[in-house]
Amino acid sequence: xxxxxxxxxxxxxxxxxxSYFFLGLFVVFFLTPPVYMLITSLxxxxxxxxxxxxxxxxxxPTLDNYIELLTTSTYLTFFRxxxxxxxxxxxxxxxxxxxxxxxxxxxKFWGSTTLATGVFLTYxxxxxxxxxxxxxxxxxxxxxxxIELINKWYVLVLLYPTLTVPFxxxxxxxxxxxxxxxxxxxxxxxxxxxxxxxxxxxxxxxLPGIIAATIFAxxxxxxxxxYPLAFTTSADQLVLPVGIITTLxxxxxxxxxxxxxxxxxxxxxxxxxxxxLMDYYIAGLTAGATKG
Amino acid sequence: xxQVSLRNLVKNYEETPAVRGINLDIPDKEFVVLVGPSGCGKxxxxxxxxxxxxxxxxxxxxxxxxxxxVPPKDRNIAMVFQNYALYPHMTVxxxxxxxxxLKKVAKEEINQRVQNAARIxxxxxxxxxxxxxxxxxxxQRVAMGRAIVRDPMVFLFDEPLxxxxxxxxxxxxxxxxxxxxxxxxxTVYVTHDQVEAMTLADRVVVMNAGRIExxxxxxxxxxxxxxxxxxxxxxxxxxxxxxxxLEERGGGGLAVSLGDGLSFTVPAERxxxxxxxxxxxxxxxxLRPEHFTEFHxxxxxxxxxxxxxxxxxEPMGMETLVFFRVNGSDICACTNPAAGAQPGKPLKxxxxxxxxxxxxxxxxxVL
Numbered sequence: 001x002x003x004x005x006x007x008x009x010x011x012x013x014x015x016x017x018x019s020y021f022f023l024g025l026f027v028v029f030f031l032t033p034p035v036y037m038l039i040t041s042l043x044x045x046x047x048x049x050x051x052x053x054x055x056x057x058x059x060x061p062t063l064d065n066y067i068e069l070l071t072t073s074t075y076l077t078f079f080r081x082x083x084x085x086x087x088x089x090x091x092x093x094x095x096x097x098x099x100x101x102x103x104x105x106x107x108k109f110w111g112s113t114t115l116a117t118g119v120f121l122t123y124x125x126x127x128x129x130x131x132x133x134x135x136x137x138x139x140x141x142x143x144x145x146x147i148e149l150i151n152k153w154y155v156l157v158l159l160y161p162t163l164t165v166p167f168x169x170x171x172x173x174x175x176x177x178x179x180x181x182x183x184x185x186x187x188x189x190x191x192x193x194x195x196x197x198x199x200x201x202x203x204x205x206x207l208p209g210i211i212a213a214t215i216f217a218x219x220x221x222x223x224x225x226x227y228p229l230a231f232t233t234s235a236d237q238l239v240l241p242v243g244i245i246t247t248l249x250x251x252x253x254x255x256x257x258x259x260x261x262x263x264x265x266x267x268x269x270x271x272x273x274x275x276x277l278m279d280y281y282i283a284g285l286t287a288g289a290t291k292g
Numbered sequence: 293x294x295q296v297s298l299r300n301l302v303k304n305y306e307e308t309p310a311v312r313g314i315n316l317d318i319p320d321k322e323f324v325v326l327v328g329p330s331g332c333g334k335x336x337x338x339x340x341x342x343x344x345x346x347x348x349x350x351x352x353x354x355x356x357x358x359x360x361x362v363p364p365k366d367r368n369i370a371m372v373f374q375n376y377a378l379y380p381h382m383t384v385x386x387x388x389x390x391x392x393x394l395k396k397v398a399k400e401e402i403n404q405r406v407q408n409a410a411r412i413x414x415x416x417x418x419x420x421x422x423x424x425x426x427x428x429x430x431x432q433r434v435a436m437g438r439a440i441v442r443d444p445m446v447f448l449f450d451e452p453l454x455x456x457x458x459x460x461x462x463x464x465x466x467x468x469x470x471x472x473x474x475x476x477x478x479t480v481y482v483t484h485d486q487v488e489a490m491t492l493a494d495r496v497v498v499m500n501a502g503r504i505e506x507x508x509x510x511x512x513x514x515x516x517x518x519x520x521x522x523x524x525x526x527x528x529x530x531x532x533x534x535x536x537x538l539e540e541r542g543g544g545g546l547a548v549s550l551g552d553g554l555s556f557t558v559p560a561e562r563x564x565x566x567x568x569x570x571x572x573x574x575x576x577x578x579l580r581p582e583h584f585t586e587f588h589x590x591x592x593x594x595x596x597x598x599x600x601x602x603x604x605x606e607p608m609g610m611e612t613l614v615f616f617r618v619n620g621s622d623i624c625a626c627t628n629p630a631a632g633a634q635p636g637k638p639l640k641x642x643x644x645x646x647x648x649x650x651x652x653x654x655x656x657x658v659l
Contacts, residue, residue, distance in 0.1 A: 182377035185344050190391035190442070191365040200390075204381040 034264070041065050041261040048256050065261040074235055075262060078243030081153045082266070085239055086221040088157045093164040093217040098210065100165075101172035102198050106184060116173055123166035131230050134159060138231070153237045159227045164220050168213035175209030176202060211277055219270050240266040294355045294368075294445030294478045295320050296341060302349035303336050310336045312502035313350065323472050323479045327489035328499035328525070335450055337499070338482045342371050342448050355445055370439035371448040374455060376431045378423040384410075384434050385419040391442045409440040412474060413467075429460045436468070440475060447472075449481040453488065465491055486526050490514070498522050515647075520576065520656040523649060529581050529613060533651065534621045536577035538570045546570065548577045548650070551619030559594045559645050566650055569659060578649035578658075581613065584625030586633070587640035595642040605633045614639065 040048060042061045047053055069075045103109075104116045138149050149155040179202065187197045203210065228242040235247060244262040248255050296318040303311040311333040318324045326334040339345040341352055343364035351358050359367050370391075378387050385406055386393075392402045410416040413433045423431055432452060439447055452468070453461045469492055472479055483489055489496045490510040498505040498513065498521070505525075506518040517523035523531050536548045539555070546563050549555040558566060569575060587597055600616040607629060614625050614633045625641055633639050650659045 180375060180377065182373040182375055183379065185342075185364075186371065186373060186377040186438075187379070187390070188344070189342060189364045189367075189369060189371050190438070191394040192390075193365075196394065201379060205379070207381075 034267070037260040037264050040256055041264055043257055045255065045257050065257040066265075069258055069261050069265070074243065074247055077236055078238055078240045079266075081238060081243075082222060082240040083269075085153060085156045085160070086218050088154075089160040089164060089221040090214055090217045092157065092161055093168050094210070094214065096161065096165050097168040097172055097213060098203065099198065100169045101176050102202055104169070105173045105176035107194070116170075119166050119173075120170045123163070123170065127163060127226055130162065131226055134162070134227075135230060150231055151233050151237055153232060153239065155231050156221075156224070156228055156239065159231065160217075160221045160224060163224070164217040167220075168217055171213050171216070172206065172209055175206045179205055215273060215277055218273060222266075222270055295353075296446055296478060296480065297353045298337070298341075298350065299353070300350035301337065301340065301347060301352065303333070303340060303345065304348045309502055311340070314499075314502075314504050316497060316504065316507065318478060318480065320478055321476045323469075323481065323492060323494045324497060325481045325483060325489040325493035325495075326497045326499055327483055327486055328505075330484055331501075332499040333502040334482045334484075334499045338448055338450055338480060341446070341480060342369055343367050368445045369448055370442050370444040370446075371450065372432075372435045372439050372452045374451040376423070376435040376455075378431055378434055378438075380423055382422070383419065384415065384421055384423070384426070384437075387423070387434055388419075388438045388441045390438070405441050405443070406437075409437045412440065412471060413437050428456050429464060432456065432464055433467070436471060440471070443477075445478065447477050447479040447481075449479065451483055452481075453483070453485075461488075468492060487528060490526070496526075498525060500525075516658075517649065518658055520578075520651045520653065520658070523578050523651065523658060527580055529624050529626075531578050531580045531649075532584070532621075532623045533576045533578050534618060534623060535653070536575050538566060538572065538575060538650070540570055548575075548648070550577060550621075554598060554600075554618050556596050556598075556643050556645055556648075558648070562648075566659060569650065569652070572652070574653040576651040576653050578651055579643060579645075579647060581624040581626040583644040583647040584623065584627075585642050585644070586627040586631035587642055591642050592644075592646075594645040596645055597640060597642055599638050599640045601638045602633055602635050605635050 036055070039056060039058055042058050042063070042065075044060065044062050044064060047059055053059055100119070104112055104119070135150070138155065142148055142150065149158070183201055183205070184197045187201050192200060223241065224239075225241045228239045232238055232242065235243070238246065240262070244259060244266065248259045248262060296316075298314055298316040300313045300315060301311055302309070302313050314333075314337065316324075326337060328334050336345060340347050341354075343359065343362060347360055351360060353359065354367055354369070379390065382390065388406045388409060389402045392405065397405075406419070407416065410419060413436060415430065415433050415437060418426060418430060418434070423434070426434065432455075435452070449468070453464050456464060465488060468481075472492075481492060490513075493510055495507060496510055496513055497507050500521045506513060506522045508516075513522060513526045517526060517531075520533065524533060534550050536550050538558075539547050539549055541547050541557065544563065545560065546558040546566055547555045548558060585595075591597065600618070602614045602616050603622070604615040606613040606615075609629070611626050612629045612631070612633050614627055615622050616625070616639075617623070627633050627639070627641070631639070651657070652659055
């Protein structure tokens with residue numbers, strides 16, 4: 001008995017050692033780039049390009065890059081455009097996805113299952129296939145109506161939902177599906193209409209799922225690169241990811257310090273959101289799998 | 293005034309019929325239990341009354357008004373679900389007052405009605421808790437409270453006790469009965485548990501394969517089942533149903549022969565009723581276990597003695613169930629523990645033929 005428990009303890013220790021080893025490996029692997037960015041962002045351009053200095057050590061730390069970026073109006077414009085686009089996309093996505101998921105999960109109608117699968121299939125089409133036809137559509141739209149949408153930041157608000165709505169709808173179909181049917185039936189008998197069932201029962205109960213979908217939509221919008229690269233060109237219409245590379249790389253001159261600073265600052269908002277909502281996010285992603 | 297009537301009620305799922313045309317009148321204040329095996333259509337019937345299931349044919353009236361196309365919220369009903377269906381993000385108070393708040397009832401009245409229902413159910417202490425902080429029995433009470441608060445015309449219960457453990461189930465059964473005696477609302481209650489049906493109901497509706505087999509008070513169903521199904525379904529342990537033949541005896545009397553040399557004389561007052569079935573091949577003899585007892589000398593006229601070797605004995609404390617075989621069928625008898633029944637040993641017993649049933653196995657009807 002004693003020997004057995006000792007060997008169990010030894011087994012557990014061994015497993016822990018290996019776990020920590022691989023976790024450590026992951027941490028190093030994934031944290032190296034941001035740490036490198038942080039280090040570089042604190043150096044002067046001269047130090048970055050000097051051949052003799054170590055890339056992992058800062059000889060003369062400086063906040064110049066930060067000060068310069070945060071006082072440049074173009075960078076702040078990128079930031080503002082990114083924030084506006086992301087917030088609007090999140091709002092638009094939720095406004096479409098929540099009712100859509102509710103209808104597809106609960107109101108059984110002809111073709112609802114096919115439609116639910118269809119929603120997911122649209123998510124599987126990569127944006128690299130979509131951006132050319134979409135561009136063509138907007139060009140035609142401009143020719144027909146005279147309304148210019150290309151090279152305006154708000155065109156992105158119409159584009160990103162093609163990525164976010166299917167996925168958000170899909171997660172929420174799963175989440176709504178895990179809510180026991182008796183709950184909406186009880187509410188229907190209690191006197192609620194479908195809209196009240198949605199707002200008073202489904203949204204509060206499925207809040208973790210909705211938050212997960214929100215985070216997803218925000219991250220996708222914030223990090224999207226291809227669409228803004230193709231659809232926006234003027235400096236005042238750019239969003240962060242594209243703005244940084246188009247304005248901070250001038251020809252073959254890479255202002256590494258500012259690029260790293262810009263990228264780091266750009267990565268901050270999703271990071272902050274994740275940190276606060278991580279628990280909800282995980283609960284939301286695993287809900288369909290574990291809830292009976 | 294809330295009588296509920298079902299007229300030729302039909303429900304088909306795609307091509308499969310679930311309810312095949314049932315007629316039922318439930319008078320005001322009555323407690324009716326729909327009972328039957330799973331898939332017999334009892335829950336579907338209840339859900340049609342609730343308006344959660346569209347009806348394929350026939351009519352449902354509540355309080356004299358046809359409600360076929362009336363949405364659930366306008367039927368003035370309340371329903372208690374098997375899994376309670378409490379709103380997890382609301383407190384007990386909010387759960388119970390949800391319906392009233394939707395109807396925009398005045399705050400003071402909501403408060404008063406919730407307090408009142410909470411008092412009836414003894415959950416006044418729990419009003420500020422969330423459902424996940426409650427035990428199974430407490431959740432069940434809250435679910436009932438939510439129904440009571442709305443003061444509906446009809447209560448619908450869909451197997452409300454199935455999720456509780458055995459002891460709590462018995463407790464809540466009494467509780468439901470007590471509440472009904474206080475509140476006196478017309479109640480339709482669905483269960484697959486015949487004991488629940490017997491103990492709770494004013495009238496029991498036995499359903500099988502989408503049809504009503506029999507409607508009656510618990511005692512009526514128990515003592516005079518109309519069909520083989522009811523005879524076998526109601527009562528625990530179940531009624532013995534043994535293939536038999538009906539034979540004429542000298543002097544105009546009748547006897548049922550079970551084979552293996554075992555036969556009983558049919559009571560004289562029943563000979564006229566059974567005479568036409570002499571010689572029929574598919575007959576079943578039905579007698580409940582408690583009407584097979586151990587032999588005693590002060591037996592009544594129609595208690596007929598016989599002796600059999602026992603297969604198995606099951607002491608239950610209050611009584612001992614004994615099993616013996618006749619012509620390939622197992623028969624269960626209910627004996628006094630003091631009778632000394634032992635497996636493998638013969639036991640002298642009595643069959644109380646006043647309680648016998650004769651069943652036509654082809655039509656399934658009790659003759």
